[in-house]
Amino acid sequence: MDFGFTPEQEALRQEVVEFIKEKVTPEVLGEVETALETGMGPHHQRLLKEVAAKGWVGISWPKEYGGQGGSRIDQYIVEEEFARAGISVGGAGTGAPAILMAGTEEQKQHFIPGLITGEIIFAQGYTEPQGGADLAGLQCRAVRDGDEFVINGQKMYTSSAHYATHVYLMCRTDPDAPRHKGISILLVPMDAPGITVRALWTIQSDPPAPASTTYGTPRTNEVFFEDVRVPASALLGEENMGWYVGAMGLNLDRVGASRYLISVRRDEDIINWIKENQIDGYSITDAPAIRDRLAELWIEAQVCRLMTMRSMSLVERGGNFTYEGSAEKVWAPEHGVKTTETITQILGPYAQLLNGSEGAIRDGLFAHNVMGAFQSGINHGSVQVMRDQVARRGLGMPRG
C-alpha cells in the first residue's frame, strides 16, 4: 500500500497549478460559463490546445496516437487540478478508453489525436425517450445495407450534441437477439445528413450559472436520426457486441478525478468562504452543530477521494473493475447533494440568491448548485442503478 505521490508527481502537480494560475484567465472562465450553451469560445479553445501541447491530455494513452504512454496516476493529477479550476480537460471522458480497447487501428489513428487536442468531441448517445437506466431496452435501429449502416431512431438528454463533432451511438443491430446481444456501437459524425438536434433547456439555464458551478448543464438535447448513413467502418468493436464495449467504456468513464472533484469542490468552497467571511459580524465557524457537520462532510469527501484513488490503482495495475467504479458513482454524487443541502442550511436565505441578484454569495454559486447537484446522481447511471451493480457484480446477489 502506498498512499503518497512520487516527488516527480508532486512536481507535475505544482507545474499544473502554476499553469492554471497563469492561463486560466477571467476571459477563459467567462467562456467556460457559456460553453455548455453555445460551445467553446476562442480563449477556451486556445487553452485546451496549450494543455494538449504540454502533453497533459491522454497521458496514459499510447504514444503512437499522440498520448504519452505514461501513468494513469499522472493523468489523475492533471485532471484533478483542472477540475478544481472548473475546466474539463478534453479527451479523458467518453470515447477514448473504449476506442483504445476495442477500436481498429484506423479508428485509433483517426480519433485519439483529435480527442487529445479537443478537435474531436463525442456526445454520448445512450439514453432514449423511453429510458436511460434500462439501457439494454434501447430501440434506435441501425440496419446493415451493403458497406453501410442506416440509422433511424431518437436519443435523449444528449448533452453535448450541439457542439460535439461525433456521437458515440449505442443502437440495436439485431432486434431478434436477446436484449444485450443485439446492440452495437457506431461512431457517427454529427454532420451526417439526417441528424437533427433539438435543444432542451434545463432548470439551470436561467439565469446562467457562474463558471465555478461544476454541476449540471443549462442545455441538453434530443437527437433525431432519419435514414442516417454511415460506412461500416464506423462500427466500434464487433457487431452486436456493443453492450460489452459500452459497459467497458462507461466503467472507465465513471472513474477519474473530475467525477469526484465535481462533488467535493463544494466542501472546499464553503469552508474557505466561511473562514474568510462573516455575516453581519458573526462567525459561522463558532456554531458547534455546523462544525460537526462540516467535519463529517470533509471526512466523507476524503472517502470520495480515496475511492477514486482505488480505481486509479486498479487501472494502473491493469485490473478489472467489478464494482469499484460504481462505488465512486454512489458516493460522490450523494456526497455532493449532502454538502449542497448543508450549505443551504448554513447560509439560510442567502443561499437562494441566484447569479446576478443583489446579495448573492459567490455569484449565486450555492443556489445554482441546489438545481445542479442532484444531476450527477442521475446521469451516467443513477445511484440506485449503481447500487444494483455493486450488489450484483460486486457481491454476486441474485437478480429479482
Next chain:
Amino acid sequence: MDVLPSEEEQMLKNLAREFLEAECPPSLARAMEKDELGYPPELWKKMAELGWFGLALPEEYGGQGMPLTYLAIIIEEAGRAIAPVPFHSTMAAALTIAEHGTDEQKRELLPAVSRGDLILTWALTETDPRLRPEGVRLEAREDGDDLVLSGIKMFVDSFSVADKCLVVCRTSEKSPENKGLTVVLVDTGSSGISYNPLVTLAKDRQCRVTFDNVRVSRANVLGDINRGWPVAEWMLDRATALLCAQMLGATRKDAEMAIEYSKNRVAFGRPIGAFQSIQHLCADMTLWVDGAQLLTYEALWKLDQGLPATVEVSQAKSFCNEKCEAAVRSSQTIHGGIGFMMEFDLHLWYRRVSAWTMRLGTSFEHRERVAKALLDQPGQVRLGMPLTPVS
C-alpha cells in the same frame, strides 16, 4: 500511489485468515465470554510463534521491524475472527515502549512481548471519558527514587490478564500546555493495586483499577517526567488506528454473513437477496466498510511515514464509529429474528463492533478534532492536502 494491498501484504492477510479460521472459531469467542481467564493461552502462544507480536517491533529487540500497516492487517484479521486475545492492548503499549522507552526498558520488555511471554495494557481514562489531558487526576507523588501512585483508572482493557500497564499519571498541577503528566510502567501485581472487572457489551475484560499508594521506581518512567502527554498522544494515535482496523475487519465479516444469508433465505418465493431493498442495504454496507478501510490505512500509512496523522486518525475513527455501527445494524435487520437469538453467532460481532465504536474517542470528539484543523486556523483548505492538527 497504489492504495491496494501489495502481493506481500495480501499474502500476509491470507495466511492470517487461514490460521484464524482454523484456530479461532466463533465458539471460542463465545466460550471466552464466560471463561474465568477470558483468553485462550494456547492460541496466544501460537500467534506468538507466527511472529505476529513482534511484527512491527524493532529488529534489535527481537522484532521484525515491519511497517504498522502489516500489524494492522493482522489485527484486522483478528477483528474479523473476533479473536478473544489481549492483542490490541499489548500492541498499543509495546509500540509505545519501542518508540519512547529507554534501551533498558526495550531490552527487558520487547523480546518477551514478541515471544508471547508478556501481556501489556495501558490506562488513561478516569471518570471523564474524553481523551483529554485534563481528565487525568491519578497522582504520582515523587518520593526519593520512586513515584507513588494514587487514584483510579476506568475502562482499562485486559487489565486482569496483563502483566504490566502503562499508566498516564499527574505529576504536577494542570497547565494549559498539557504539561504535568507522566507515563509510567507499572506491574499489575504491585502492592496497592486492586481491580474490578466491568460487565461490558462485548463481555471483554475491561476493568476499573484502583491505585492506593502504589510504589514504582523512577526507572519505569517512559520518556520524561511531566512530559507524558505527547507520549500518550503518540500511543492514542496508534491505538485508535489499530482499533479501526480491528473494527472494520469484524464489520466486513459481519456484512458478509448478511450477504450470504440473503442469498439463501427464501421469502415470498425467492431469496431475499433478490430484492433490491436488501441489495441496496448490502451495497451500502460494503461501501461503508470500503470507506472505513481506505481512511484507516491512509492514516496508518501516514504514521508509518512519520507524517502527522492525528487528523487522519480522527477521520478514520469517526467514520468507522458510525458506518461500522450502521453496517452491523443493517446486518441484524437482514437476519431478522434469528439475529437476536443467543444461539446464533451474529450477535458476537454486533456487540463487539458496537462496543468498539464507544472506545478511543466518540464520533463527536474526533469530528471536533477535524473541525479544529479545518476551521480554526488561517489559510485555504484543499482536499488531499494535509491539515495541520490543532491540539
